[in-house]
Each structure stands twice: as structure tokens, then as C-alpha cells.
Amino acid sequence: MNRLTLLASLTAIAIVVAGCSAASGPTYNAYSVDASDGVRTYRVECGGIFETAATCTKVAERICGNKSVQPIEKIDRLRDASDATADPRTMDFKCESAARVQGAVKTAPAPNTRTIESFALQSDALFAFDKSSLDSMLPAGKADLDKAIEQIKTHEGVADIAVVGHTDRIGSPAVNQRLSEARADTVRAYLIAHGLDGSxxxxxxxxxxxxISHCPAGYSRAVIACLQPDRRVSIEVKG
Structure with missing residues (x-):
């Protein structure tokens, strides 16, 4: 795909993963990209002096989890004109799977699993109003996610981690559906970037x-405040 054509089709770019410093390991940046056709794609950049094209591939596989990585475009690193070695350090890709449920893959947990931990994170604390990207996440929300991640890591035999986004009733169903999906996807990417198994x-x-709220009709400030519990992202851990 022509690079200019790809960039022209993007409507928003938000950093979703930040790599380690070069002193402690590979460095990379990964971005979640919402294309104009509604398909979520990603870009990973592995420009550090210790990186190779394989680093980008490994990061992409980690983001996609149990989906397959489908490259869209690979961009070579800058190098001397006499160097003809192919060494792409930027890759645009999407995660492809055989089945999708409301825009995100949902596989059933293994039989005989049980819920061993659950978290309900208020969207008002996680994200700025009407936003869903990582850079719109609020410090308090990230702190809550960090605590949840550390708690999840204490469990052995985790078989499934379900991230589910919810909105309140205000707004059109289509807009609310897209927002809930985007927020769940961002939280998923955050969990994976902080060490949980993407698969x-x-x-x-x-x-x-x-x-989960019981509020009167209308759109007053009091009603909006009453609806706050509905604006949430839940995380259910089974094992």
C-alpha cells in the first residue's frame, strides 16, 4: 500500500505501547490507528540501535494475541544508499481472526473455569469525556488499571481475561457501541503492554x-450523574 494513501485514510492515532529503554532491552513504539473504514489497525516502530525487523514482528504478535498479524505496509530504516539490505523498522498491520463479536474477538474460556477476580472501572475515571485512546486516559484510571494488573499477576492458572466496555444510554446506540468497543480495545492493549498474555x-x-443504574428519564445534569455507574469497563478473570 502506498504510504501516502495509508496515512490519508487514518482518522486518529494514539500511542498504545511504549517499549523499554535501550539500556534495559529493546525499544519500540506502537500505535492504535482508527482507519476511515472503521477497521482498527496498528503501527509499530522499532527504531532503536539494538532492534531488528524481528522486534517489530514480535511486538505485533503480542498486540494481536490469538489473532494473526496481517501486515499492511513495511517501511525500511534509513540507511546509506550503498546498503541494499532490507530491514523494515516500521510496520502497519491489522489483527485478523476467523470470527468477530461486536468488533472484537471473544473466545469462550476453557470448560470448568470459574471467575477468580473481577474489576469494575468507572469510565469517567479512565477516559476523558467521549474519548477512548490511550493518550486520553486519566492518571487515576491508569493507576486503577496498574493495581488490577498486579492483582491479576498474582493468580496462577488464568485461562481467560474478558474486558468489556459499557456506556450509559445517552447518545445513539451506534455511537455508544463504537465507544464501548474502542475503550475495551484500549484497555486490552494496556493490559498486554503491561505484561499480561495477549492470547x-x-x-x-x-x-x-x-x-446497572436505576435513573429517571431525561438528560439533566442530575440524571447524567445518576448514570455514572453505567459508564464502565469491566475485567473478569477466569481460571
């Missing part, structure tokens, strides 16, 4: 279909 972490958006 176990699955994201799904439910829009406003599963409210």
Missing part, C-alpha cells in the same frame, strides 16, 4: 445494553 485477553463492547 488470554479478549475485548468486547456492549454499548448501553447492560445498565
Amino acid at each position: 488470554l485477553v479478549h475485548a468486547q463492547g456492549m454499548g448501553s445494553s447492560q445498565p
Whole structure:
């Protein structure tokens, strides 16, 4: 794909993964990219002096988890004109799977599993209003996620980690569905970037279909405040 054509089709780019420093390991940056056709794609850049094209591939596989990595474009590193070695350090890709559930893969946990931990994170604390990218996540929300990640890491035999996004009833169902999916995808990427196994972490958006509040009709500030519990991202850990 022509690079200019690809860039012209992108509507938003947000950093979702940051690598380690060169002193402690490979360095890379990975971005979540929302294309104009609604398909979420990613870009990984492995420009450090210790990196190779294989680093980009490994990061892509980690992001995609149990999906397959489908490269869209690979961009070679800058090098001397006499050097003809192919060594792409930037890769645009998407994660492809055989089945999708509301825009995100959801595989059933292994038989006889049980819920061993669950978290309900308020979206108002996780994200800025009407946002879903990593750079719109709020410090308090990241702190809550970090605590959840550390708690999940204490469990042995984890078989499935389900991340489910929810919204309140305000707004159109289509917009709420997309927002819930995008927020769940961002939280999934955050969990994986902080050490959880991507093959176990699955994201799904439910829009406003599963409210837990009991609020009156209307759109007043009081009603919006009452609906706050509905705006959430849940994480269920099974093992």
C-alpha cells in the first residue's frame, strides 16, 4: 500500500505501547490507528540501535494475541544508499481472526473455569469525556488499571481475561457501541503492554445494553450523574 494513501485514510492515532529503554532491552513504539473504514489497525516502530525487523514482528504478535498479524505496509530504516539490505523498522498491520463479536474477538474460556477476580472501572475515571485512546486516559484510571494488573499477576492458572466496555444510554446506540468497543480495545492493549498474555485477553463492547443504574428519564445534569455507574469497563478473570 502506498504510504501516502495509508496515512490519508487514518482518522486518529494514539500511542498504545511504549517499549523499554535501550539500556534495559529493546525499544519500540506502537500505535492504535482508527482507519476511515472503521477497521482498527496498528503501527509499530522499532527504531532503536539494538532492534531488528524481528522486534517489530514480535511486538505485533503480542498486540494481536490469538489473532494473526496481517501486515499492511513495511517501511525500511534509513540507511546509506550503498546498503541494499532490507530491514523494515516500521510496520502497519491489522489483527485478523476467523470470527468477530461486536468488533472484537471473544473466545469462550476453557470448560470448568470459574471467575477468580473481577474489576469494575468507572469510565469517567479512565477516559476523558467521549474519548477512548490511550493518550486520553486519566492518571487515576491508569493507576486503577496498574493495581488490577498486579492483582491479576498474582493468580496462577488464568485461562481467560474478558474486558468489556459499557456506556450509559445517552447518545445513539451506534455511537455508544463504537465507544464501548474502542475503550475495551484500549484497555486490552494496556493490559498486554503491561505484561499480561495477549492470547488470554479478549475485548468486547456492549454499548448501553447492560445498565446497572436505576435513573429517571431525561438528560439533566442530575440524571447524567445518576448514570455514572453505567459508564464502565469491566475485567473478569477466569481460571
